[in-house]
Amino acid sequence: MSQKQFENEVDLLMRLEHPNIVQLVGYCYEIENEHFPLNGKYVFAGKAESLLCLEYLPNGSLDEFLSDSDKSSRLDWHTRYKIIEGTCSGLQYLHKQTDGPIIHLDLKPANLLLNDALEPKLADFGLSRLLDQQGTVCTMEVNGTLGYMPPEYLQGILGTMSDIFSLGVIILEIVTGERKYPDNIPPLEEFIETELEKWRDTLQKAPGYTSLEIDCLQIRRCIQVGLKCMNPSRAKRPTITKVIKMLQGLGGMDCNISNEV
Template sequence: MVESLQFNLGVIREATENFSDAMKLGQGGFGSVYFGKLPNGQEIAVKRLSRNSGEERLLVYEFVPNSSLDQFIFDPLKRARLDWDTRYKIITGIARGIMYLHEDSRLRIIHRDLKASNILLDAGMNPKVSDFGMARLFEFDQTQADTNRIVGTYGYMAPEYVLHGHFSVKSDVFSFGVLVLEIVSGRKNLDSHGHYGEDPEILISHVWRSWREGNIRNIVDPSVTSTNYSANILRCIHIGLLCVQESVASRPTMASVVVMLNSHTVTLPVPTQPAFSMSMGNASDLSTSIDGTSTTSHSDYSGNRTGSGRRTYSVNEVSITRPYPR
């Protein structure tokens, strides 16, 4: 087994200029994150965990300069830099990353908070799945689990998880499907507070309706300029809809998704009605918080050194009481 690489505290202090504010990348729920440069020139991000006990606890990560995916696809200027080839590379990279967690790591890992702000982008725009604060480890003969503590982010949580506390690899598949549709469309499924944003129609419902009507142009981000949409774009929309199906059993595994993305000889099944195809209102109208608390989830080892953290909100202990398919 490969041992974890450990650093001397003095080396980290020197790399981060003694954790100076000038080197601070952001503030997360579990501590601050600092930019650093090692003596060999390697750039790192250092998470300095909150010191409740007085002991210094640090995590050292690879520094990724392009921040997180949400900073690109939801920004009207930056998303124009994401041509289709780049978006397709990001989709396939995320798929391979999640497949590794589900199939190839020593223990099966259910992420439980896959979203655009938790996908980091390196200098080559390669995606990195991040923020495992809500992840659960499974034995390989374990397929699902239940919880009374629902944690995650509005718009990305699978219905069986929100309604009943059931989570499995298929819960992550649902979240991946939402990510795919967001990357293709450049639109948020829901905003960080559970609202639908400018459009009163939830993205999943919008994509489902447009796809059924054959109006693909109505789905694809206008920044993706193409007179004839490529087979890859159509295929990604199709795969996204397969992943957000209400039926858990009907959703593909991530291993199947990777095959679908990389082989056009594989015939895709026809997707069924997506979950949560709601047309009006917002998710906060459909929720009842048990204790009214929320947690912050932050892609905190990426981006530029701004001196202040970007904050997104994750729902903690929430039960959705009145969702309905359209």
């Protein structure tokens, strides 16, 4: 982590307080002069050391659960949905700050930490930005993780919709259990039905299970929302408030979901 990223993360975490945002316990930053060889001589140069102390989250990252079959088996549907809900809640808190939205810019399973109840907390704010107003900004710096960055981010255009695209990728990963899948998933309805059939088979095998249709409706809704969030056109992605309403079945869901611009 660079000094700029370290300072940025400390500054943001000190002002954030939410059940789905990792808590900053403390930090340490100091510069020591050390003796280094340079052009045949020894010179003193400053060496910076920095350390963040965050709350302890015993279950590590969501990424570990998605990549480990033994851990993944602990994620039943209700737990997965709880992780989706918590991630959305944390992101809404960031996007609705009174002095301007905070965009995370590096949302991915590795930056979602899980507590002892497998509830998610957003972490790693080194790349995050505080926007002065709603909208987008342009930058020459493009940092992040390929696969989670929206198309416009690669051209240096940043905004809250950048996080929405990443959220869509995460939602689909949580539902499908797959770390990678095509950018375009044609035909979409066939993709949805295939994933639903997998979940039907899994849920029906659970002893004493009785809420199949309710959960399948919820699973379908999550896949649809994830696909809408991943639209290549940022203007066609829903806001985080709209995402939450759609997940809860309170907002209208377009029947025709397209990943075309």
